[in-house]
Amino acid sequence: MSGMLSDDDVDEIVFRAAGSGDHRGAAGTLEALAERPDTHSETITRASLLVDAGSQYGLAQDWSEAIRCYRAAVADGSACPVDPRVWLHDGLLREGQAEEADALRAELKAAKSADPGVYEAVAESLEAVGRLDDAHTWFTMGYHRCERAPVPDFLLDLLLVGRRRVRVALGHPSDALDEVAEDYMETVGG
Structure with a gap:
């Protein structure tokens, strides 16, 4: 090449x-x-x-x-395109290096990124290893930190869809943000 x-x-x-x-x-x-x-x-x-x-x-x-x-x-x-630390976090979680992953996640949280992709990637990694409460926190935090950022609305909606999926798995009752996620899924799902 x-x-x-x-x-x-x-x-x-x-x-x-x-x-x-x-x-x-x-x-x-x-x-x-x-x-x-x-x-x-x-x-x-x-x-x-x-x-x-x-x-x-x-x-x-x-x-x-x-x-x-x-x-x-x-x-x-x-x-x-997205902070490479989120992928390192994912690899560490999947390799069972939870302590280092937790420290990296604290670093990412402290950075207060306005990139929805950071929160989505961290939350999905947590979800993949069964840490649903932590995933819920990251999906929710990502939405709130990014809702006023100059990002496309669909990226915020994707955070809410992930949040809703985790909330259902945790058995949480539906809330106002879940309704936004459901509206979005109806719109794109037809």
Whole structure:
């Protein structure tokens, strides 16, 4: 591959892996591209490629390799669509490193991001490992911290949909925010 990478180039690597199941191979390709600054652009950075590589290792259930990539992305510090610490948090939780994940989550909470993607990713990671009360907290906190931020409304709605899903699993009664989530699901679900 020569020249600057595009989002389509990265998507092609990911889609090919989804079709073939060769997530480890895709991760290796993405890591190799991460080390080639001549292919990077404003949106395709070393950190974003390392996050994508970590995601592929995660799909291969190789969480130690995923964590290695996520740590490198955090250390790199170049631009990423979503703070790479959320993916490191996910890998740590799935690898059973709860104490380090909890410390990282406290760091993320203290950062008070206005990016709904941060809260959604952390909440979904918590939900995936069965920490539903914590997931509920993150979905709710994300909505309240981002509701006045200049973000598309649908991102806020997605936080509420996740929150509603967790509330149902916890057996909580419906509230006003659940009704907003249900309205959104009716609108998009038809």
